[in-house]
Amino acid sequence: MFPWHYLALLLLITVHICKAQDCDTFTDLDVSHAFLGTNLDIRLLLYTRENGSCGKLLSHTNLTAHPHFNLSRPTTFIIHGYRPTGSPPMWVENIREMVLEREDLNLIVVDWNYGAANLNYFKAVANTHLAADNLTVFIKLMETQGASLSSIHMIGVSLGAHISGFVGANLVGSIGRITALDPAGPQFTGTTPKDRLDSSDAQFVDVLHTDIDALGFREPLGHIDFYANGGTDQPGCPKTIFSGGSYFKCDHQRSVLLYLDSVTCASKAFPCSSYKDFMDGNCLSCEKFGEAGCPVFGHDVIRWKDILLRLRHTKTFFNTNAVHPFCMTNYRVDVLIWNEEERYGYITIKLHGINEEAEATIDHSAAKFQKFTETKLFAHFEKDIGSVKKVTVTFSTGNVFKPKYKLRVLRLRLTHLERVERPLCRYDILLKENKEVTFRPIVCEELSNF
Template sequence: MAWKWMACKTFVYLLVCVTSAVGDEEPSRPTCADFNNTTWLEYRQATKLQVQYLLLTRKNADCASLFTQDCLNHTQKHTAYFNSSLPTKVIVHGYRAMGSKPSWVSGLAQALLQEEDVNVLVVDWVYGASFAYNLVVENYKEVAVQISVLINQLTKYGSTLESFHFIGVSLGAHVCGFVGTLFEGKLGRITGLDPAGPMFKGADPYDRLDSSDALFVEAIHTDSDYFGISIPVGHVDFFLNGGMDQAGCARSKFASMYGYVICDHMRALHVYMSALNGSCLLVGFPCSSYEEFLAGKCITCEGPFNGTCPQIGLLKNSGITATPLPDQKRVYLLTTATPPYCAHHILVDLKVSPLDKTAEVQLTLISTGHPETEIKLKLNAAETAFKAVAAHPEGLCKIDSVQLKNIGARFTRQGDVHFEYICISEVPHTRGLDPLCVKNIHIGRGVSWSHDFVQVC
């Protein structure tokens, strides 16, 4: 059905045809290609949707080549840089409100090439993505059809559908999804970086990114309350910091346009690039809700993932070994406010003697040379055991001390609080480190207490 839809459009959109070639001789250095510089007026007068492709490989990592051929005029512009025996990463940008080229493309392409020897194809559809959002949405399937014609041609020159990994940002994620639909889910992988939410949350799965679009589909959500989609759309969906309100992004409307409007939305891209650079592991924990995760109720990856936590990056199937693959599984993780965004997940486990009233305490983790991590806990009188998960820039072995303060209000909360024990540990428990524990602590209202750890890691 999908290919029938594509066939009826092909006579209009068969504008790009690419011939790959693998040459033993290094080609002469051409002028470096860049995003289309057609003026807005010229584009509005055009009769076709303009899509072009930029190719980067390890052989021309610093100078993109134009990867097009006009099939109607049989004017060939092929490149000897493309190697059909290598995997191909296809980068698709999203909505461009101001018509400017995406500044992040080079960084993402370089990170991919640093990690793997691949072809990187950048899809430039800026001038179809730069008007009113609702009009741009009308273009995304047409863009997908043109890309599909390109992919179909490349398979005739040795590439396989499984070798294609599509990476789509925002609306670009749904472009990738529709390409996958046209190929009946036979593409190797699709990564959606905060897939767009407006006009897609209630859409049929056929019309948006979903897990049937490739052999493996993953998504990273960072702005699900505004520009991003709030529902799971892949085999695994990473919800960073709950999927909204990212650390370090401004919360005031008086902040910069970037800080207030799109910082959350673009954080998915920057975290993904950080993961590619290998600064540290970014793993997610399956959980029914973000609140349950923060409450320390989801600290393993048993169940649908067979004990292996999904990891952001280029591991096959995000490191998931379960067969068959899980579907639409939400996983949660915490990040820090600044690059490389990597956080160690610290589990705080404490037990108090029975309380007369609700108490509130603030626990602070301290690692020399790094920002402190503050955790506020409400201790209900009906319970004695409490857990919480927090993000800390360093691992358990580098936590130098812990501070505790009873911050309850004078008349409405518990006075003295007696802690039978406080233990902190790092999750997931992959290194076999014993928790750091302190026992028998008694503090009054407004009183601070601290303890230094002697590390033996």
């Protein structure tokens, strides 16, 4: 008797193989291609919720060739950057899944690996203009067949950010949004707006900076510019050249990881003129944003679009963890002392919840404590403790050979900057240098001004 169940299994495997063969994938090159150089070739891979894991190569001239390409839906373009080794970006699949999970749209991965894979960076830069011209023609064709330019969102990484800008400029700033993830700096720094991304290239331009001292662009470029950890050294990235290639690219690539993380873990960003002022706690007010509060970095910053367009250009800062989840929880810490003499030092605070805790060390510079003068500090905790049961505080000076000091605290106040809730306080604490003091906080009482 013929084993029909084996035949059914064989047919099922065959169907899956055929489906896999029907999928188009990102071009996979190697160092030999980059060494010899490649000619520009733009491939547009379409993903929708109907074919979320199976890319379909789009025709540049026949937009009706693929049934899933619905021009009445919004369209998001993902544009990668320089690929010196020719390999596909590791993040493409993740960002594709993220975008399609959030919205029912056409997602187009722009594969310009032929053109980006070249050891000659200057050639890759030159190809950004050619790639932009190609995409411009494609989008104009979309428009003639019913697509709304306002519903187009371009997410560009490094060189891809400037490609997005060139496309936007070609279309006179009529596309809806450009998100630029650490726009490339080399060959673009110091150029005029027509030769790089700028805020006039789309109706709304949001920019993330993570490597402004090397591969990224330092100056603001959009309606809102986010500087993660000041835009330079990212936590968890190698600090020395002995770490190999990661030393050169980790900060730059962190921009994509932060954007991916923003969907489930949004970081509040604070408008400020400098990272120093941000770290010193001088920029904690979000009054200019009204009831909306400070904007969050990432996919959902579009909710602040109208306010940001009115403000025109906004520079913001936020800090992150070294690993996923990257978002941190921010507190304002106010310390009022009654020591007769000034004290300089650092504060470490540990929040204890139910079976969890989070710690923040405020040590970027020595804080100045004066009698009856409130010292304002900015604390970044690695996670949010929903209900704080206990608080541990440590005061230190960093002076190994000098006498140990004491900080006589009249009031310590913790104000959560992510949630609207009453501040927590503790009154009359004696902090001995390098000695932990743990207490149960209470809801703050009002004190008269000193």
